[in-house]
Amino acid sequence: MPDTDTMTTADTKPRTCTLPDADSARSQITQIIERGEVRHYQSRYAITDRAIGALTDVLGDANPIYTDDVAARAAGHPGIVAPATSLQVWAMNRLDEQLPPSPVDRAYQILQANGFTSVVAVNGDQTYDRYLRPEDRLHSEERVESISELKHTGLGEGLFITTLITFLDEADEQVGTMRFRTLWYAPRTQPDTITEA
Amino acid sequence: MTTTLPPLSIPVTATLVAGGALATHDYSLVHHDRQAALAAGTRDIFMNILTTTGLVGRYVTDWGGPRVRLSSVSIRLGHPVHPGDTLTFAGEVTEYDEATRQATITVTADTDGGQHASGAVVAVLPEDIQDAPAPTTHDKEESR
Structure with a gap:
């Protein structure tokens, strides 16, 4: 999974004095994209009504199609469904699960090693091919989709990187996609003065 | 004419932030461990993106x-949200196609x-929606 948690500009690695090298970062990441590198992830568990209910309870979402079979059928579903926005939840790795390195992780390391030491999340875009149901068990394919030219932003000089996760069901049919765009930048300010984005 | 959604204010609690992170299977410390959040330079634990996305879906x-069917959700991220904050949602239908009800x-x-x-949700609306939006008139269609 990409790190979907960096809504602040907290540094992720000890700072070095390396000057940012956009050309080097771009060329290495372009190779990852051109080689079509992908990490496959298979979720161990199927979606359950309990997991759906735990999520909708905490969100305060009273839409009955998530909990009531009759209401879900009345709304045109075969039975209760998971919220569309929970797509990515069902292919999150388990706590402390050891995963093989992903091309996305490698690309993020390349950005850090080339002086783009700080990160801020910019966009998250999901598309849904169908509603997911209990018993659906997802697998996913995660790749780097694009890397921008060097941009001059309010935070500093940086590169925008877009990652793509494709989610599939057990019949290998695509059920949705998630694109995640982050800005990796060389901060203009001192580390101890960085504030929340 | 645009259709405006009623606003929704959600008090942000530690339960919502930490519970949302765990219910979305996101165990990053900054969403449930205040000490870790402080060490990361934020003033408290903060909401993870999947919880934000879930709340956007709930709002719609x-x-x-x-009977609403969501087709896509696109979110642009800004300020982090911490326990004690109030999150206020506003929305409006900016495009509507009567034929597809999208x-x-x-x-x-x-x-x-x-x-x-901030973001955009694309959804197919039910036929019997009470607050049906006025269809969007595109310039392209007008000039045909």
């Missing part, structure tokens, strides 16, 4: 009802400190 179906709904989620998220 709270308005449109159980609507684009722009949504903002604001805190006192600034905008937490």
